[in-house]
Amino acid sequence: MALPGWIERIGDRIGARSAELKLALRVTIAGTLAYVVTRILDLPQGYWAVITAVVVMQASVGASLKAAVERFSGTLAGAIYGGLVAAFVPHNSPLSLGVAIVVALFPLALLAAVKPAFRVAPITSLIMLLPPTGQAIGPLASAFDRVLEITLGNIVGVVVSLFILPARAHVLLTDAAARVVSLNAELFSIFMAELTASPQGRSALQKLHPQIRSALKKAEAAAEEATRERRSHLTEAPDPEPLIRTLYRVRHDLVMIGRASSSPLPAPARDKLSPSLMALHEATQRLLLDLAQALQHRKAPPEPAAFEDALSAFSTEAEALRTDALIHELPGKTFGQIFALGFAFEQFRQDLGDLLERTEELSLRRGAADTESHQRAA
Template identity: 40%
Template sequence: MNLTTILGNPRLRFCLRVTTSAIVAFTLAQVLSIPLHGLWAVLTAVVVTQMSVGGSLKATTDYIIGTLGGAVYGSAIAVLVPHPDPLAVAGTLALAIVPLAYAAALNPSFRVAPFTAVIVLLISSQLGEAPIESALYRLLEVVIGGAVAVVVSLLVFPARAHALGLDAAGRVLELMANALPRLLAAFTASTDPLENNRIQDEIGQAVSTFQATADEAMRERMVNLIAEPDPGPLARTLLRLRHDLVIIGRAGVAPLPERISGRLPTPLNKLGAAGRDYFLACAAALTSRKSAPPLEPIDAAIAAYASEIAAIRAAGLTQGLPVGDLEHIFGLGFALQQLQHNFADMQRVVQDWARGSTLSGKSVAP
């Protein structure tokens, strides 16, 4: 396995970063003569090293906040509440864990606080340390591990959340490209509802993944690690496009009556093809940091569909239709209007990313 292979595989780069973090943290613990060979420093470095720099920053911040809260409260309980026997220790543990667990339920940053309090209460006596001394050691180790994780994330095959986010956004757009023609086909022919639900769930999961990466990218921007466009507009636009597809899917739960559906395959097929091509072109433009594709094919396809619906109404074919079918027709029309608007937003977002790449000189390496 050569260096080129490693550089081209984000999972291998992540493995190297985690391993480097563990070794560096262990080495520092030996230099500082931290008890237990710096166990918690090494564990912290491994746990908070994430796929991107922004992810490591977030994990380190949360871990330090949680450890500080758990160490301070746990040591206070250990000093103030006597616990000479196992029953008293159990009561002291409950007294320490209950409020910290509640704090963790309110704020994810405190997730490690109960764990830290338990360490301070149970391990300090085994090591011959006073509770406050144990708490200080735990906090010191977490700070060392977190600092090592962030530095390694910055220096060892660094992965920027912006670059990872573009790949995730491209994945979302590719899923939407595959889904749109199928969802539109449901208005004129029977489709498998379970398969449609699976497609919608897959898109939803992909959007959530991108939003998490966008949050990490925002942290990178806050500490001025890189000058990149704000990922927020892209995240909001993808979420709105996902909602458009949900509305289309709900409107197309069953084919429309033959007198309507018989006239819609051609405009809907053209619209599905235009939408698919636009999604794919936007995905390619984002990942390559190029200009956005034109909107004219989308606008023409939506106009052709609207024209056909107007002709259907003029011919009186919608008269006497069940209310449910009319709702589906109106629902599709509304969703297509929103889709057209959000396609225009996507074009602006892609253009912003292309301009950002030009201003920064070149794309940031993944």
């Protein structure tokens, strides 16, 4: 029985935002769980643990670990220094309190400016001077409570990130990499159209290039988080840095191809090379789109045989132009353009091969992890 159309549309929208919904659920669980624990322990300022658990929760485990470490280190530094200032610098009058605030803030603000991981330290130090609770139970006891509550919030946040709908950073990395590769397929199509057709301007590139840069930044951020997960022994995924480097090399190759295709080939050269260029266009686009799917699902990469054959055919046709009498009548820049295309295509072939190898590594590691999990379950 088919579902009503509006239900299907809602399901599609939910599926498109599944990652965001999972993050929202983890944040809610982390905050609620932290509140329950603070009530059980009867902490005087338990709301700090709740706030910390929410702040620590990020899109992936690696990002949550980074937020937890930064939150804890900043809080510890701010609590210790702020507690010492509150204990030994008089701050009973408005004037003395102002002096104490300067003493408490400036060194930690400088530390935060040099080391952004400590950006919470000045805030914590300032709070040590101001809260009524800190004045009632004493600065040192207040500092201890603050560190305890922030630590509790960090623990809750990381535990929820690990066990409640966990989002591993290497999954986010492969998703971002797949997005980059699929956008590269669109970019390659635009370049090939400019070579084999009349120029139509590059308005599409004004939207496409920012999208590729954004996807590369997301992939780089996810790679940093994945590296943190590997250092914490939370994953057996391969080192993400080679994949990022290869993505940037492929990006550079496409820039070279774009420069060589900035103007259409003259009619005689276009007539000779159009069949091989069209075949190369089709094979490359298919390979890139299949590669994007393989990255996204961490499966074995597609075979590049059709792409290799199409590129060899183009190289053969380009070499044959040197002996064509009609082509000799064309200006020298046409030969330079064809040579630049051949060189850029060859670099693209090499780096694309490296990208296929990186994808193969990801699929093999996932297959090994799946086999191990099945053996454990058995």
